[in-house]
Amino acid sequence: MSKEHDIYIGQFAVSIGIISAQQLSVCLKLQAQYHQNGEYYSLLDILRHKNFISQSQIHILQKTTTGEGNQTLSANQVPLKIANRYQVLQELGRGGMGIVYRAQDEVFEREVAIKILRNFDGNHKMSARFLREAKAMAKLKHPNIVEIYDIGMEKDFHYFTMEYVKGKNLRTLMQSKKISVREAAKITIKILNALQHAHSNGIIHRDIKPDNIMISDKNVKVMDFGLAKMVEEKVRISQTGNAVGTVHYMSPEQMLAQRSKISYTTDIYSTGVTLYEILTGRTPFVAKSFAEAVKKINRPFTTPHEIKTKIPRQLSAICMKALQKKISKRYQSAEMFLEDLQNFVQSKQNVHAVRHSSRTLPIFGVIILCAICLLTLPLLSNKNKSETVRKVAPQKKTPTILYRGNLRRTGFYNTKPLTNVSQIRWSLPTKKRIKSSPVVSDNIVYFAGYTHKVYALGVQSGKTIWEFTANDLIYSSPAIYDNVLYIGSHDGYMYALEKKNGTLIWKFRAQDSILSSPAFNEGMVYFASHDHKIYAVNARTGKEVWSHKTGDKILSSPAIFDKTLFIGCNDGFLYAIKANSGELRWRFATNGVIKSVPAIDDNAVYFGSFDHHVYAVSHKGELLWRFKTGAEIHSSAAIKELIYVGSNDGYFYALDKNTGKLKWRNATKSPVVMSPCIFNNVLYYSSLDGFLYCAYRRDGRILWRQKLNCTFSSPTIGHNTLFCGGIDGTIYAVD
Structure with a gap:
């Protein structure tokens, strides 16, 4: 051979x-x-x-x-009609797993694509991979993803039917016409829209490349989920850590078969390669063998702008940020990559890639940088990751104010609710989406957002009292402890700011983004990072006391009860850790990512998982009950006499705390990803349908709903005013 x-x-x-x-x-x-x-x-x-x-x-x-295996899939042996329903019309293409045909669905009178797999003498891995593709696609309903219609099995082969897209794949399109820079960005935006949806459903594609992107006259669609990885699946096909993907589009972690590192950022890398190829007509490297590819992937890539100077530097920088070999330096979500490309298409300059990506510096910049390095060299010799900027004189202590209300994160606030809303008192447009939830202290409401800023606004007037600018996006909700405001940022820093004026006291650097909202106990601040670690830091000095390494990124925030810290992780475990030492007490396994912040009472810890379940676990780590919803759970629970939680199936649930039995549920038109809050006898929750709902907590009767687009930011109430942040970037104060 x-x-x-x-x-x-x-x-x-x-x-x-x-x-x-x-x-x-x-x-x-x-x-x-x-x-x-x-x-x-x-x-x-x-x-x-x-x-x-x-x-x-x-x-x-x-x-x-x-070819012997494919001979068994030859056209003359595939039945002209499958499942007495699909009339085979034409072969569309062949791959390692089978053949795709165009067919007529005689039941719904429409053209479909039908993918067929032979069993290859009982090769269960092939069958499992084929069915996994169908399972992955069936979970996803999105205008930029090829839709699956039906899954079945005939006597000697598996098949599934899917949407038939009239058009060309991206590779064929690139070979047949020149794609403009702006069109390349727009195609990539559509790919990222699809990935954002897949990732929100816990699915990593793992094989993004031009061959798997269909282009029609009106749309772009991602297909071929044959290598897709369901994050929440307990049993995975590549358990041995084998590399899967197409070599020139594989991320470094894929190529080296580093299974534990494969995440949503793996798709970001492959999308970056695809954009690179659209722009330049070539992949970042060319290799004739797998061994050669392993060597070349770790070498520096030539930027698109260096290959073709007509490619704008801004777009070139965006592409190169997606192609960072170090995972932590890439875009951490499809959403961030998408936002920079949208800014480029709209000719905006404030993109993350331009700020973070710099192959060369002007000479004057180098001189300044050298001077700064010389001046700060004594500071760099200190191995501690905190930077103390200013000492704070002791002040009268104020109550600890946290996202989710208290250290137990129950979502309960002993505050008079708004049982009706009459008008928006004031609003402040920030132009970038807000996922951070507000907190109110004295007469000030504190917000943060994608503008990289922390805002302190007057409760009554909405006027800015102070602003603080971080180096990157802020997802984390602020928290206040001893007159100091603490907040994490996507740049990996936890910032400690003077509550009254926003002056930086210290900042602590983790090794990756901090999406976690901090908690406090006995002079320590606790938070978690994408670097897989939970940190305990001295609240006054910013010095690290301990850190605990988990198995994956952490999107959840810590809750504290009886000197134990509880937090969920992307590895599917709920961790219980001794707050004073960082020692693991126990961990509880689920079958999905745990983004939900745990809520705690005297009897149990409550949380949701991407495996669709709400869990109640004892303080010793024993399962008390679990309740299955219809989709992934991003929302954190709120607890009083019942437990309240939203699900991506579009329902808001009220469950019995002791048994997990359903008491009532309310339907919305979209996923409920925001965490609910309870204010005495009523509760608030919102949906991706854009409405904020107010309901009685005992029976779920709706008091009112208001279109505010506060889809990710949980509301709070202070001084008889409700505050929340909108996905459109507006801060709202509602009477």
Whole structure:
């Protein structure tokens, strides 16, 4: 067999999980050494000699890659009608898993695409991967994702039907016409819209490339979820850590089969490669073998602007930020990548990539930078990650004010509610979306947002008292402890600011973004980071006391009860950690990401998971009950006599705290991702339909609803006024 065919067999074996990327690289190098010595062995011989594959797996690879397997899928053996419903019309394409046909659905009288897989002599991995693609696509309903209609099995093959898109894939389009810079950005925006939806449903595509992007006259659609990874699945196909993907579009963590590091940012990287190729006509590197690709992926890439100077530097910088080899330096979400591209298309200059990406500096800038380094060199010798800017004189203590109301994060506020709303007292447009939830202290309401700013506004007037600008976006909600406001930022810093004037006291640097809202206990501030760590820091000095490493990124915020810190993690565990030492007490496993902030009472810890369940766990880590909703749970629970929580299925639920039985539920038109709040006898929650709802907490009767677009920011009430932040970037004060 030819060298090219050996490489094809090897890459195919990696893609279906029979061998790992490292094993393929070892065998290709060994094969090259044998050839230099005049000895000629096929890749399959070497793989078998190294005991990397079995004889039966060799048979599968030979049958699949020599065409013998595909002969069983030949047109004359595929029935003209499938499931007595789909009339096969035309072959559209072939891949490693099967063949796609155009067919007529005689029930709904529409054209569909039907994908067929033969069983390949009982190769369960192929069948599992095929069905996983169907399962992934079936979860996703989005205008930029090819929709799946039906899944089934005939006597000797699996199949599923999907939307038939009339058009070309992106690769064919690139070969047939020149795509303008602005059009390239717009196509990528549509891809990111699809990924944002997939990621919000816990799905990583893992094989974004031009071949998997369909372009029609009116739209862009992502397809082929054959390598998709369901984040919440307990059993995954690539359990051995095998590399999956297409080599030139693989992220470094994919290529090195670093399974624990594969996340939503993996799709960000592959989308960056796709944008790079649209702009320049080539991928960031060219490799003739997998081993060569492993070497080249860690070398610096030439920027799109350096290849074609007509490509704007701004767009080139956006593309290169997506292609950062270090995960923490990439865009951390499709949403952030999307926002920068939208700003570019609208010719706005304030993009994250321009600020973070700099291959060269003007000479004057280098001189200034050197001077700064010389002046700050003594400070850099201190290994502690905190930077003390200013000492604060002791002041009269104020109550601790937290997102979700208190250290237990119950979402309950002993404050008079607004049982009706008459008007918007004032509003402040910030032009960037607000996900941070407000807190009120004295006569000031504190907000933060995508503008990188923390705002202190007068409760009555809405006038700005002070602003503080961080280096990056702020998702975290502010918290106040001993007259100091604490807030985390996407730049990885936890900031401590003087509550009265916003002066920076200290800032502590984690190794990645901080989306977690802080909590406090006995002079310490607790928070978590995308770097997988939970931190305990001295609240006065900003010095680290301890940190605890978890298994993945942390989007949840800590809750504290009886000197124990509780927090959820993307690895699917709820962690219980001793607050004074950072020692793990126990952890409780679920089957999905835990973004929900735990809420605690004397009997249990309550939280939601991407596995669709609401959990009640004892303080010893024992399951008390769980309740299944219809979709992922992003919302944190609020608790009083019942537990209240929203779900992505569009319902807001009230459950019995002791049994988990449903008491009532209210339907909205969209997912409920915001965390509810209770103000005495009423509660507030919002939906992605844009409405803020007010209901009686005992029976769910709706008192009022108001279109405010406060879809991600939980409201708070102070001085008989309700405050919330809008997805449109507006801060609202409602009477």
